[in-house]
Amino acid sequence: MIAVYFIGAGPGDPDLITVKGKNIVEKADVIIYAGSLVNKDILNCRKDSSELHNSASMTLEEVIETIEKGVKENKLVARVHTGDPSIYGAIREQIDRLDELNIKSKVIPGVSSFVASAAALNKEFTLPDVSQSVICTRLEGRTPVPELESLEKLASHKSSMAIFLSIQMMDKVVEKLLTHYDENTPVAVVQKATWPDEKIVEGTLKDISKKVEEADIRKTAQILVGNFLGDKYSLSKLYDKNFSHEYRDAKK
Incomplete structure (x- = not known):
């Protein structure tokens, strides 16, 4: 029997939690719930008798103790994370501890902020003849990244890129990206995607730092980089009348 559910609550809009997660x-x-990021309105559907704990001020040990206590009391536990918990969610360390305690858990996926940001821009990460790969990464800060995953090395692929947890170091981000991307490469910064106070800044690597500073964006923002943000691309084969596939013959 599953006693603990790790739930991706989505990027902010309460309607973007999955039906399964809301249930x-x-x-x-x-x-x-991760109170520093999760929109508390998402929890408005909870029953009045439920216990509510904000993990922003809790340690890993305290989180596990709270879960273990609930399970021992035959209670259903919801561990609510922002976005999708598989990306920078720190859930593995929780799940492994629970496994050691023979507590079964299940992850319910959610909408990540990087796809919510693309949606806010009406853009598609994977465009024919532009990019067919998406790199999700972050700049090293208090939390390091493996040397082979440094931003300048990843930038060498010139693929579509979504950079998490790095907006406070925007100048450094730009400096590292310019080792491979052209200074005219389009960049978009989306702060609090899908929230009522969502903010979008668009520019290029040449001017985005200044625009971000002028917009006073300092946290909870995605940095999207790549030519997928531009206007030049090829049409897909999926709907090409001259291209046949399993469900459609080419038109003559």
Whole structure:
């Protein structure tokens, strides 16, 4: 029996939590949510009797203790993370601890902020003859990144890129990207995608730092980089009348 659910609550808009995730929140007896990022309106559907814990001020040990206590009391526990918990969610360390305690858990995926940001821009990361790969990464800060995943090395691929947790170091981000991307490469910064106070700044590597500073964007923002943000691309084969596939013959 699953006693603990790790739920991706989405990027912010309460309507963007999955139906499955919302169903668990509605039933949960104990809810532990990442209060620094999760929109608390997402929890409005919880039952009045549920316990609510904000993990922003909790240690890993305290989170595990709270979950273990709930499970021992035969309570359903919802561990609510922002976006999709598989990306910078720090869930593996929690799941492994629970496994050691023979507590079964399940992950319910959510909408990540990087895809929510692309949606806010009405853009597609993978355009024919532009980019067919998306790199999700971050700049090293207090948390290091492996040497082979340094931003300048990843930039050498010139693929579509979504940079998390780095907006406070925008100048450094630009400096590293310019080792491979042209200074006229388009860049978009989306702060709090899907929230009521969402903010979007668009520019190029040449001017984006100044625009971000003028917009006073300092945290909770995605940095999207690449020519997928531009206007030049080839049409896909998927709907090409001259291209046949399993479901459609080419038109003559």
